Amino acid sequence: MQTVSENTCFGGIQGVYTHASKACGGDMTFGLFLPQEAKDGPVPVLWYLSGLTCTHENAMTKAGAQGWAAEQGIALVFPDTSPRGTGVANDEAYDLGQGAGFYVNATQDPWASHFRMWDYVAEELPALLTENFAIDGERQSITGHSMGGHGALTLAMGLAGRFRSVSAFAPICNPTASDWGRKQFTAYLGADESTWAAHDASILMRETGFDGPVLVDTGTNDQFLDLLRPETLAEAALARRQEGAIRMQKGYDHSYFFMSTFMEDHVSFHAEALYAG
DSSP states (O other): OEEEEEEEEEEEEEEEEEEEEEETEEEEEEEEEEOGGGGGEEEEEEEEEEEOOSSSSSHHHSSSOOOHHHHHEEEEEOOOOSSSSSSSSSOSSSSSBTTTTTBBBBSSSSTTTBHHHHHOOOOOOOOHHHSSSEEEEEOOOOEEHHHHHHHHHHHHSSSSSTOOOEEEESSOGGGSHHHHHHHHHHHHHOOOOTTTTOOOOHHHHHHHHOSOOOOEEEETTTTHHHOOOHHHHHHHHHHHTTTSHHHHHHHSSSSSSHHHHHHHHHHHHHHHHHHHO
């Protein structure tokens, strides 16, 4: 692992690091904010998964999360959204290939050799963090935006007992019925739609739910509402009587202005779960 940069931030350290990834078959970069409490011992961690076209940097510099995390003594980790490099498969479209990993393990060529973002976020990067930084692996929560909101919800429901809470900003809620999903799942996972269900938050919510609190915010002016399909997640949560809140925020769109507005709510929501008991 190599240090790309470290900057003092709200009394803690905002770092950027690169490491060789076995899961993705190449170098991966991530951002990590450690609050000042990490100098004294392991701190709880909140994962932030970003959306289409993003790298580790977008939310790290635009979402306004570090100040609220510093108040709560919580670390933040910002993974990249896909493998990258000249030897990594790509596509001319913005919503497939590099920058659009969709947090799945691809099984189809040419994607299968590098696009294993589920394993990277679920296994490899957590192990690296707990081994090298003052991170408490027993206290983890997860959030994300758009494609990253999809990833946060599916990882939380797919990894029972891993995360104490889950939230999302404008998540892709029903990718098996959306052009933000069907195209990518066909490419990465193949035409057999039975393999897609494990990566659809609305299906998972209806079938298994999440053993903990859920918070989802989407703007009423989000320009991608037809692709996000928040109503499907709300209907599934209601049918299951899932603990949590799925909110529509009047006037807000899909941008980082929306996320930064409600970031305090989300960090505080996770802090309550991370420090419970």
